[in-house]
Ligand SMILES: [Fe+2]
């Protein structure tokens with residue numbers, strides 16, 4: 083049985099994934115400097131995974147007889163992930179990514195709970211699978227945060 087809470091969360095997550103793709107791509111392009119290379123490579127790799135998440139969420143919405151949204155539903159939230167004025171400010175991008183991954187983790191945890199309550203194991207499985215990827219992204223960027231030189 084599906085519920086409004088499930089379709090709302092799937093829709094929100096779908097939009098968030100696209101906002102993440104846009105900001106990761108922008109930051110992977112704009113960052114400069116010797117400390118930026120690894121972070122840029124990692125962002126490029128994660129973009130493919132985030133796009134895949136959006137596709138899986140959209141397909142689940144379709145299976146539930148709903149349509150994934152178009153761009154008119156878009157509402158931007160990732161203020162801390164806007165490209166930094168100082169393009170060598172890799173640290174601010176790392177922090178922005180950690181914030182975005184935390185927000186995603188929270189959304190997928192809510193989706194797992196809603197799907198469990200509604201006895202919808204397929205949506206629950208989708209959310210668990212994506213949650214594992216987001217936790218891996220968080221771990222990766224926690225690593226960058228640790229090794230990043232403080233100045
Ligand atoms: Fe994602």
Ligand SMILES: [Fe+2]
Nearest residue numbers: 183215216219
């Ligand atoms: Fe992620």
